[in-house]
Amino acid sequence: xxxxILRRVAYAIPISLGVTIFCFALVYLAPGDPLTRLLPxxxxxxxxxxxxxxxxxxxxxxIQYLNWLGRALTGDLGQSIQTNRAVADEVLIALGNxxxxxxxxxxxxxxxxFVMGTVAAYYNGGVADRVATSVSVLGVSIPNYWFGIxxxxxxxxxxxxxxxxxxxxxxxxxxSIWEWSSVKFAILPVLTMAMVPIxxxxxxxxxxxxxxxxQDFVQTLRAKGMGEAAVLRHAVRNAxxxxxxxxxxxxxxxxxxxxxxxTIFTWxxxxxLLNQAILNRDIPVLQGTxxxxxxxxxxxxxxxxILQTAVDPRIKRG
Amino acid sequence: MTAGxxxxxxxxxxxGFEGYRFVGYNLYDTLILWDLSQGETEADVKPGLATEWxxxxxxxxxxxxxxxxxxxxxxxxxxxxxxxxxxxxxxxxEKHPNFNPQQFGAIRTRTTNIASVxxxxxxTVTFTTKEPDSLFPLQTSFIFLISQxxxxxxxxDYGAYAMxxxxxxxxxxxxxxxxxxxxxxxxxxxxxxxxxxxxxxxxLLPMPEATTRAAALMSGQVDFVEAPSPDTIPMLEGSGMQIxxxxxxxxxxxxxxxxxxxFKDKAVRQAANYAINREEMxxxxxxxxxxGYGVYPPTAKYYGNPFRYEYDPEKAKAMLAxxxxxxxxxxxxxxxxxxxxxxxxxxxxxxxxxxxxxxFTVTLDVMxxxxxxxxxxxxxxxxxxYDGINVSxxxxxxxxxxxxxxxxxxxxxxxxxxxHYKNDESDALVKAIYEEFDPVKRDELLVKAHEMFVEEAxxxxxxxxxxxxxxxxxxxxxxxxxxWFQDLTPVSVE
Numbered sequence: 155x156x157x158x159i160l161r162r163v164a165y166a167i168p169i170s171l172g173v174t175i176f177c178f179a180l181v182y183l184a185p186g187d188p189l190t191r192l193l194p195x196x197x198x199x200x201x202x203x204x205x206x207x208x209x210x211x212x213x214x215x216x217i218q219y220l221n222w223l224g225r226a227l228t229g230d231l232g233q234s235i236q237t238n239r240a241v242a243d244e245v246l247i248a249l250g251n252x253x254x255x256x257x258x259x260x261x262x263x264x265x266x267x268f269v270m271g272t273v274a275a276y277y278n279g280g281v282a283d284r285v286a287t288s289v290s291v292l293g294v295s296i297p298n299y300w301f302g303i304x305x306x307x308x309x310x311x312x313x314x315x316x317x318x319x320x321x322x323x324x325x326x327x328x329x330s331i332w333e334w335s336s337v338k339f340a341i342l343p344v345l346t347m348a349m350v351p352i353x354x355x356x357x358x359x360x361x362x363x364x365x366x367x368x369q370d371f372v373q374t375l376r377a378k379g380m381g382e383a384a385v386l387r388h389a390v391r392n393a394x395x396x397x398x399x400x401x402x403x404x405x406x407x408x409x410x411x412x413x414x415x416x417t418i419f420t421w422x423x424x425x426x427l428l429n430q431a432i433l434n435r436d437i438p439v440l441q442g443t444x445x446x447x448x449x450x451x452x453x454x455x456x457x458x459x460i461l462q463t464a465v466d467p468r469i470k471r472g
Numbered sequence: 473m474t475a476g477x478x479x480x481x482x483x484x485x486x487x488g489f490e491g492y493r494f495v496g497y498n499l500y501d502t503l504i505l506w507d508l509s510q511g512e513t514e515a516d517v518k519p520g521l522a523t524e525w526x527x528x529x530x531x532x533x534x535x536x537x538x539x540x541x542x543x544x545x546x547x548x549x550x551x552x553x554x555x556x557x558x559x560x561x562x563x564x565x566e567k568h569p570n571f572n573p574q575q576f577g578a579i580r581t582r583t584t585n586i587a588s589v590x591x592x593x594x595x596t597v598t599f600t601t602k603e604p605d606s607l608f609p610l611q612t613s614f615i616f617l618i619s620q621x622x623x624x625x626x627x628x629d630y631g632a633y634a635m636x637x638x639x640x641x642x643x644x645x646x647x648x649x650x651x652x653x654x655x656x657x658x659x660x661x662x663x664x665x666x667x668x669x670x671x672x673x674x675x676l677l678p679m680p681e682a683t684t685r686a687a688a689l690m691s692g693q694v695d696f697v698e699a700p701s702p703d704t705i706p707m708l709e710g711s712g713m714q715i716x717x718x719x720x721x722x723x724x725x726x727x728x729x730x731x732x733x734x735f736k737d738k739a740v741r742q743a744a745n746y747a748i749n750r751e752e753m754x755x756x757x758x759x760x761x762x763x764g765y766g767v768y769p770p771t772a773k774y775y776g777n778p779f780r781y782e783y784d785p786e787k788a789k790a791m792l793a794x795x796x797x798x799x800x801x802x803x804x805x806x807x808x809x810x811x812x813x814x815x816x817x818x819x820x821x822x823x824x825x826x827x828x829x830x831x832f833t834v835t836l837d838v839m840x841x842x843x844x845x846x847x848x849x850x851x852x853x854x855x856x857x858y859d860g861i862n863v864s865x866x867x868x869x870x871x872x873x874x875x876x877x878x879x880x881x882x883x884x885x886x887x888x889x890x891x892h893y894k895n896d897e898s899d900a901l902v903k904a905i906y907e908e909f910d911p912v913k914r915d916e917l918l919v920k921a922h923e924m925f926v927e928e929a930x931x932x933x934x935x936x937x938x939x940x941x942x943x944x945x946x947x948x949x950x951x952x953x954x955x956w957f958q959d960l961t962p963v964s965v966e
Contacts, residue, residue, distance in 0.1 A: 208573035
């Protein structure tokens with residue numbers, strides 16, 4: 155097992171490298187220039203050349219990449235072109251903010267979706283199934299930014315129960331998950347974010363559980379007189395590994411924050427950091443954020459694999 | 473704010489003129505300031521950290537500035553001639569110990585003509601220019617002065633200085649959470665007592681999404697929002713918000729290509745201008761715009777009495793026929809969004825339909841804002857396929873508004889003359905303006921320049937923004953100046 159984990163961690167290295175090369179190339183393929191935002195709109199060629207040299211953008215792209223990589227390996231993700239701030243700090247702060255809402259959204263969405271999916275599978279074709287299926291179809295098909303705006307209009311503008319935007323008067327520094335004055339700012343973003351995975355996870359739970367329920371051993375269990383609750387427990391346990399894989403992907407996806415949701419709620423997380431970096435062509439920030447997110451994604455998948463082994467001894471890793 | 477991040481606090485802000493408006497002129501002062509106290513006429517300059525300035529009658533390359541005495545930075549250090557010399561050199565000289573490339577780039581176009589800045593005595597400095605420039609003082613109204621001792625206190629580290637900046641402006645820095653908020657408090661010792669802020673705290677929040685800004689205002693989370701989208705304005709008004717607007721030096725139109733396509737013919741350029749129904753454009757924007765017949769709105773100082781392209785599609789058709797441009801095919805580069813671009817997609821669709829009704833065939837090439845800026849910077853040598861580019865511009869001073877588009881020395885990529893307009897007459901006129909040091913005569917020439925600009929149909933003129941802002945009912949005292957900059961100091965919250 156330990157061997158397996160080490161090997162998986164080692165795999166993360168080429169994956170992350172690939173991601174950074176890919177993203178470096180994408181930034182340069184995209185039209186526009188990393189320096190456009192730094193310069194006045196009538197900058198002369200002479201000014202542009204001087205600034206390019208000052209930031210090292212006059213060097214060939216592979217050299218720029220290697221320079222960046224060399225520093226990144228020592229933990230130095232460089233400085234933002236736009237703000238001079240250290241990228242590592244920016245990413246960590248943004249990640250902390252995103253984790254607050256994405257963890258809450260994950261807990262909410264996974265619990266609800268799993269319960270609904272199981273109930274729907276058990277009462278296959280019944281009212282509960284139809285209700286749960288409708289919710290999941292809505293969850294998949296409603297654009298989440300639209301849902302977020304609707305929530306804001308209802309709960310912030312009309313009812314005035316919850317604030318519309320931001321992380322509260324103290325900003326991210328003053329945010330505490332133990333105080334209502336902070337938590338109320340997170341409720342709408344969490345609800346909006348939870349809508350994303352709820353449909354997918356509910357559907358996969360439903361199909362996994364109903365598949366297990368149709369298998370022979372379930373009939374055997376019933377035949378030997380086992381109660382329905384216990385049957386369901388067996389079914390769920392058998393369906394879990396498949397569902398876990400879907401959950402893992404969704405979890406990694408939510409950790410990346412959502413550009414749309416974070417922009418609507420001006421939540422200063424990784425999604426809004428990426429969005430700003432893209433708009434400003436702020437390559438160091440873009441690279442650093444994507445690298446960290448890619449690592450998290452790889453690690454999440456690893457954790458899911460290990461978890462799968464734990465819940466289902468039939469899956470052998472080694 | 474519409475920006476996605478807090479503008480940089482180390483002197484020259486980023487985020488365009490919004491950064492100047494909210495961070496620049498609040499934390500800092502310039503030698504010459506803009507008088508933003510009224511909204512009746514276009515804002516003009518007034519003394520700032522300099523009390524008077526004049527050009528040497530013998531040598532028009534030398535300007536003498538008398539500095540305001542007794543002014544202190546927020547950190548207690550004195551403002552004096554040494555500070556001015558230090559600040560200008562840190563912006564201009566790449567060998568200066570406090571050189572910062574971002575700051576250099578941000579102000580470079582305004583410092584290129586400065587040969588040197590010299591101290592005469594503690595409260596007098598001289599600027600020596602490379603070429604005579606009768607409009608030179610305007611450049612110094614955009615250059616912010618920071619405290620040298622505050623930067624030295626953090627060892628010259630701009631990252632650290634950004635978290636503890638010190639200026640002479642009406643607000644002092646209190647707290648900055650990057651990407652989230654900047655909190656400023658009144659500078660009760662401000663040298664201009666009439667501009668000591670009448671509120672306890674100014675909190676600036678970046679909110680790039682217009683819907684979010686409207687919701688934040690209506691839910692009572694903020695008191696003042698920039699640029700609500702025109703279609704949310706009726707709803708905001710319905711919930712009791714104050715909507716303020718004013719003309720200001722903003723121009724939404726198209727720079728043209730004078731070399732490669734049909735617009736090299738002046739008659740075609742004029743025909744395009746006749747084809748535009750500006751009334752319809754303003755109506756589409758719910759009235760939150762002004763019909764554009766020139767670079768400036770009619771309230772501007774240099775507007776004059778230019779030729780007027782009244783909507784006349786028949787005349788446009790006839791002119792195109794006479795010019796032999798049938799069908800007249802043009803390609804316009806436009807963006808999906810961007811600073812000052814208003815609502816580029818529906819507006820460009822309307823322009824396209826109006827031009828086509830008059831005999832043009834229009835292709836809109838839609839691109840990301842950064843790409844469009846790249847097209848504008850590199851100009852027609854790199855992008856001959858574009859006959860026009862829709863980049864809206866700040867036209868606050870004559871160079872930004874007119875000269876850079878009409879001078880052959882400003883050919884892209886070395887300047888903003890995207891389409892390489894060249895006309896000896898206009899070059900001579902600009903030179904004459906730079907060399908005319910009698911303000912009255914100079915302003916007459918500037919009016920002439922604007923009239924020539926319009927007559928030559930140097931752009932396709934469409935509209936000017938009126939910069940709507942929405943303010944909570946309990947906020948009093950805001951007067952919207954006819955400027956990109958605004959004074960928040962008189963604002964009080966009841």
